Amino acid sequence: MRHILFLFLDGIGLGDDDPLTNPFARANLKTLHSLLDGKKLLRDTPEHDNGRARFIPTDASMGVGGPPQSATGQATILTGLNVPQLIGGHWGPKPNQAVTEILKRENVFMSLAAKGKSAVLINAYPQRYFEAITRGKRMYSAIPMAVDAANIPLMTADDLRAGHAFSADFTGEGWRTELKYEDTPVYSLNEAGKRLAEVSRQRGLTFFEHWITDVVGHRGTIDDGVRVLERFDSVLEGVLENWDDEEGLIVITSDHGNIENFSHTHHTQNKVPTYVIGRRRAGFSDGIRDLTGFTPAILRYLD
Numbered sequence: 001m002r003h004i005l006f007l008f009l010d011g012i013g014l015g016d017d018d019p020l021t022n023p024f025a026r027a028n029l030k031t032l033h034s035l036l037d038g039k040k041l042l043r044d045t046p047e048h049d050n051g052r053a054r055f056i057p058t059d060a061s062m063g064v065g066g067p068p069q070s071a072t073g074q075a076t077i078l079t080g081l082n083v084p085q086l087i088g089g090h091w092g093p094k095p096n097q098a099v100t101e102i103l104k105r106e107n108v109f110m111s112l113a114a115k116g117k118s119a120v121l122i123n124a125y126p127q128r129y130f131e132a133i134t135r136g137k138r139m140y141s142a143i144p145m146a147v148d149a150a151n152i153p154l155m156t157a158d159d160l161r162a163g164h165a166f167s168a169d170f171t172g173e174g175w176r177t178e179l180k181y182e183d184t185p186v187y188s189l190n191e192a193g194k195r196l197a198e199v200s201r202q203r204g205l206t207f208f209e210h211w212i213t214d215v216v217g218h219r220g221t222i223d224d225g226v227r228v229l230e231r232f233d234s235v236l237e238g239v240l241e242n243w244d245d246e247e248g249l250i251v252i253t254s255d256h257g258n259i260e261n262f263s264h265t266h267h268t269q270n271k272v273p274t275y276v277i278g279r280r281r282a283g284f285s286d287g288i289r290d291l292t293g294f295t296p297a298i299l300r301y302l303d
């Protein structure tokens with residue numbers, strides 16, 4: 001079965017070649033760099049194809065002024081519509097009424113479900129998250145909102161225990177240290193990557209949201225930035241060790257820049273890095289110039 005493993009990293013952009021402000025200029029990202037034949041992920045890095053992966057600097061501003069935001073950026077990735085243009089500006093972090101209406105009308109998870117294709121968000125959410133949603137203390141962000149609108153169940157602590165779902169930090173350490181669960185699994189970064197590849201074989205679209213990169217960009221230090229990027233690179237190494245380029249596509253992208261500039265704590269207007277890995281990458285990536293390109297490419301590829 002054709003399948004896509006979509007690894008969404010919130011808040012990573014292509015910035016200056018400055019190791020004092022940009023963790024991408026400093027981090028040892030051997031897997032991401034090897035897919036670029038040794039180049040780093042920086043503003044001047046051009047589109048590239050190394051025979052296994054295509055790299056596409058991707059416009060997250062989409063003709064709308066001001067720094068891009070998560071709700072409109074993610075809604076654009078999930079609908080193929082230029083959501084900031086439709087609602088008259090970038091908006092985030094959580095969807096407002098206008099973004100909510102767009103996401104609930106049609107999104108990639110709903111479209112796949114209507115075609116009988118399977119799709120899933122493999123982030124596990126703790127019990128307290130569901131309780132806060134039910135009590136109205138917390139709103140969905142764009143990605144779980146889109147999944148919920150398609151009547152696809154969000155994954156729980158039980159799914160994490162059973163190995164179907166993943167922790168936002170990949171390894172599950174955060175469920176033990178932050179959330180105080182005592183019985184959830186903990187993996188190495190490499191093992192988490194291998195398991196992501198394995199789990200993605202069960203469905204057409206397997207989506208994973210790594211929101212920690214944006215949190216680090218807002219609140220962390222550049223050393224935190226280096227660490228979170230190197231952790232992702234190790235996960236990706238594990239994914240690729242368990243991945244056959246004939247079997248499907250791995251897609252990596254973001255909604256806006258942030259972590260690539262520690263001279264301030266807010267989002268940037270930089271392009272974001274997109275990787276499409278796998279033998280059929282050309283057909284998938286040809287239409288991708290900005291965030292509107294993903295949903296049509298996913299639907300085309302899985303049809």
Ligand SMILES: [Zn+2]
Binds near residue numbers: 011215258
């Ligand atoms: Zn943010």
